[in-house]
Amino acid sequence: MQELIYGCMGLGGSWSDEPHGSDHVDEAAAAVDAALDAGITLFDHADIYRNGKSEAVFGEVLAARPGLRDRIRLQTKCGIRLSEPGIPGHYDLSRDAILERVNASLKRLRTDYVDILLLHRPDPLADPAEVAGAVGHLMAEGKVRQLGVSNMSAAQIEVLQDQLETPVVANQLEMSLLKRAWLESHVLVNHSEHLDYSFPHGTVEHCIRNGITLQAYGSLARGLYTGAEPDSPSSAETATSELVARLAADYGTSGEAVLLGWLMKHPAGIAPVIGTVNPGRIRACRDAGRVAQAMTRAEWYQLWVTARGSNIP
Ligand SMILES: NC(=O)c1ccc[n+]([C@@H]2O[C@H](COP(=O)([O-])OP(=O)(O)OC[C@H]3O[C@@H](n4cnc5c(N)ncnc54)[C@H](OP(=O)(O)O)[C@@H]3O)[C@@H](O)[C@H]2O)c1
Numbered sequence: 001m002q003e004l005i006y007g008c009m010g011l012g013g014s015w016s017d018e019p020h021g022s023d024h025v026d027e028a029a030a031a032v033d034a035a036l037d038a039g040i041t042l043f044d045h046a047d048i049y050r051n052g053k054s055e056a057v058f059g060e061v062l063a064a065r066p067g068l069r070d071r072i073r074l075q076t077k078c079g080i081r082l083s084e085p086g087i088p089g090h091y092d093l094s095r096d097a098i099l100e101r102v103n104a105s106l107k108r109l110r111t112d113y114v115d116i117l118l119l120h121r122p123d124p125l126a127d128p129a130e131v132a133g134a135v136g137h138l139m140a141e142g143k144v145r146q147l148g149v150s151n152m153s154a155a156q157i158e159v160l161q162d163q164l165e166t167p168v169v170a171n172q173l174e175m176s177l178l179k180r181a182w183l184e185s186h187v188l189v190n191h192s193e194h195l196d197y198s199f200p201h202g203t204v205e206h207c208i209r210n211g212i213t214l215q216a217y218g219s220l221a222r223g224l225y226t227g228a229e230p231d232s233p234s235s236a237e238t239a240t241s242e243l244v245a246r247l248a249a250d251y252g253t254s255g256e257a258v259l260l261g262w263l264m265k266h267p268a269g270i271a272p273v274i275g276t277v278n279p280g281r282i283r284a285c286r287d288a289g290r291v292a293q294a295m296t297r298a299e300w301y302q303l304w305v306t307a308r309g310s311n312i313p
Pocket residue numbers: 006007008009010044045120150151172173216217218219220221222223224226227228229273274275276277278281
């Protein structure tokens with residue numbers, strides 16, 4: 001199903017281990033309200049976001065609103081360990097880490113289950129059979145309903161899928177009009193320019209063939225084309241911002257809806273994850289599906305070519 005997803009990485013205050021304040025809970029509640037107004041019902045978390053505080057403030061919102069949990073779906077991730085004194089940040093998809101991290105997320109989120117668990121990044125030391133065993137255990141306990149991955153290639157998904165008893169349902173990757181390697185690599189197959197783009201070939205196609213939803217993070221390009229005002233924008237960035245604004249005016253909507261509609265028009269059925277905490281900007285995303293339906297082929301290509309700053313081959 002093609003939909004917008006609300007990314008909760010911005011909720012909860014600082015990344016330090018200082019406790020969050022009640023103002024952060026209020027901010028999360030306002031973001032949830034804005035997301036619901038925009039028609040969003042899937043909320044994306046990770047155990048590490050703001051050192052656990054993104055999940056904690058969200059859990060407080062859920063606790064204060066009986067019935068909300070049944071109206072939404074929750075997704076969280078495990079597999080990354082932030083750095084600690086003397087220990088660099090690293091990945092950990094061992095059985096113990098998966099079980100411990102998911103149980104801690106459920107406690108913070110104040111819920112019995114997550115609808116989707118994503119494995120945040122590939123861990124080179126992971127044993128796929130061990131990962132599958134841990135996930136199967138959580139599913140049997142009713143704590144995880146579906147499994148997805150993030151930042152993984154087609155080959156990495158296949159190795160994992162071989163061991164799993166349930167299908168991988170999602171792959172979350174950075175995809176936007178700014179981060180276009182997923183798209184550039186598709187058309188530059190037989191062209192020297194392909195060396196400028198690093199993207200595991202066949203990953204988008206693998207997800208399409210296997211019904212794996214591509215979830216696009218960074219989908220708003222962190223505001224680059226909708227008013228975030230970088231210090232010294234390139235001519236392509238300025239031209240893209242102007243084009244996004246013109247198309248938004250033509251469609252009677254926001255620049256955010258144009259950026260997301262551009263992603264959603266792709267036949268892979270991309271689900272953009274939006275990470276703004278600003279309620280106005282969250283609501284500004286609500287027309288994305290309508291824009292995707294209405295956007296012409298010429299407009300879609302014009303956005304792409306303008307963002308890349310040169311014609312396609
Ligand atoms: N799987 C992964 O490895 C991974 C990695 C990164 C993120 N994610 C997920 O994807 C979600 C979205 O990612 P993201 O937050 O990086 O991407 P995003 O939605 O493209 O960008 C959101 C950021 O851009 C800022 N922004 C957007 N429009 C703006 C504007 N017009 N003016 C000023 N600032 C603007 C927001 O600030 P304001 O809040 O002030 O609007 C916020 O800091 C995250 O919340 C998280 O759930 C996943």
